[in-house]
Amino acid sequence: MGKSKAKEVAPDDDDEALEEDTSIEGKWSLEERQRVAERIEASGTPLGLPDAAFDAPSMVQDAYDAMIQKSPGVEVMMEAILQAARRMDAENWQRFQQIPLLHVHQDDSTVHSNLFAQNEPSWRPLLQRPKKRKQSCAFLHMGTAPMTPVLADFLTKLGWSGICVGPMKPPPGNEDLLQFVQLDPAEAKDQFQIDELLGETGGLVPSPPTFPLAFVNVLFNVNEDSSLLDPYDDDYEEKLKERQEQEAAEAEAKKAAGKKKKKDTVVQENAELPPVPPSTVAGYGVVGLTRGHRVRRRLRAIKNCLAITLGRLAKDGSLVMVWPGLPLHPVLFFIAGSLRKLFQRVHVFSPEGSKTFEVYILAAGYKRDKADSKVPGMGGLEIRSFFEDTWRCDGLDDVLLWTLAPLEEDEETNIGLTGKSSVMSYTQLWKTWGTKLTSLALDLGMLLGQDDGAAAAMVKKGSKGTPPTRSKKAKAKEKPKVKQPKAVAVSEEPSIRHFDASQSLGSTADAVSTASPATAPVQAPPAASQPPPTAEAAAAPAESAAPVGPAETGP
8 A cells, every 4th residue: 555655646746847847948959948047147127127227236136026026917028038939049039139229209299189198088178278278388308309290280279389499499389389408318417407407487488487387208218328538536537537648549540541430420219238337336235326427417317307397297197218228126116106295196107009119107196285394204205305316416416315214115016916006017018019029029030939940930921922823623622631629729838927037047958858849749639521712712712601602513
């Protein structure tokens, strides 16, 4: 009896091992596992997308470790990223990483009309206020990038006028309705005039004193030269002198050779991403994470835009902010959590599809009295003290200071998880990004979540032209094929919970022998008395349905 029991336990252990092999990593070859691990590690973040905006990959790692345990949306997003890292070649993988950072504001008309109205009930009445009340309404637009022509035409046609504060002029065509104030919120030289916008006189924007609608459009060139010199470094003057001498020597050499001068290297939106930040920027230390002047300029721009728009926003007004970073980032949690204390509803979402990739923070129902209150703990005093703190000065601000405490961050990311809240949850945001990245991969010619053979067949089927059809006589001679069950026609990969890069790189040759192929052969069921229609007949229903004449018989 004892031996029989021992024999019963052994198959159970084997069955458990087989069940573990059915995971997605068990279906990958050792080469694929190493490729995915190397690409994820090279990006600097566990998301496979670089933190090009804030250069804080360690913060993204901490947020990812906390969210992967409680949010299924992260699993959906990571499934698309890992499949892309597994299947794509080097060129498409690089484009897969760059496009989400560069393609923004590509569908402003649909986003600011239908999408905002679906998520916020007060959005449509707010846009219709100028025509319904027959009064002039002005909005405030502030940021590092100008308003897009589509958004400007959309708002002006509804009767809105606006004041645009930024380094560049708004698009031409609405000069009579859009007033331009040239101030760069990222530049220290314009800080005094920016602070005057909150003064008693209003500075360069004296009227109106408040706005019912405000936009924060803080976008950055993520392809800025990562070797940009920091004027706050101790050896800044020596580096600057060395670079100037090097540039002068190169100019003289080109002039002496008599060659045509090459065009100055200009950082374009489609240029390659900067290299991964050095390890000194990626680890926690005594002085924080931010070492470069580039990130501090971006933090200053966000601080100035939020401070001015909140200071000039009217009671019950709405604020629209474009988030310039990754969809999973502690700074995003900090900004949204801070705004929740001052607004009735704060939505964080992204439009569906791969046409545009920006993340929006839509805050509605501004509590002006609470924002102006000087009582500690009311919200307004806290955010004002943060903006006015000496740590926001040049050379001191750090991205690590733009984070919530662990308990506050957990509370912020739990909003909307029950499904009973009136605002969207972060889980829905990450699920949306999962579908967006899957759609992006399809645009790049790759179907994710399917085996290579089925993906190639689906891509070929979706291409231009129709496959040649065979004659009816040829079909009659052919033996009817049994239709495969629909459940196994396209094999889907199981859901991904976490990808351990270190474990993948440390796999041995045993993993290759135990790993099963992406799709296992399925034995066809026995044919019935009347076999189902063939795949060719199902692919050409019009031919069989058309009444051509009397039915042909076989030879």
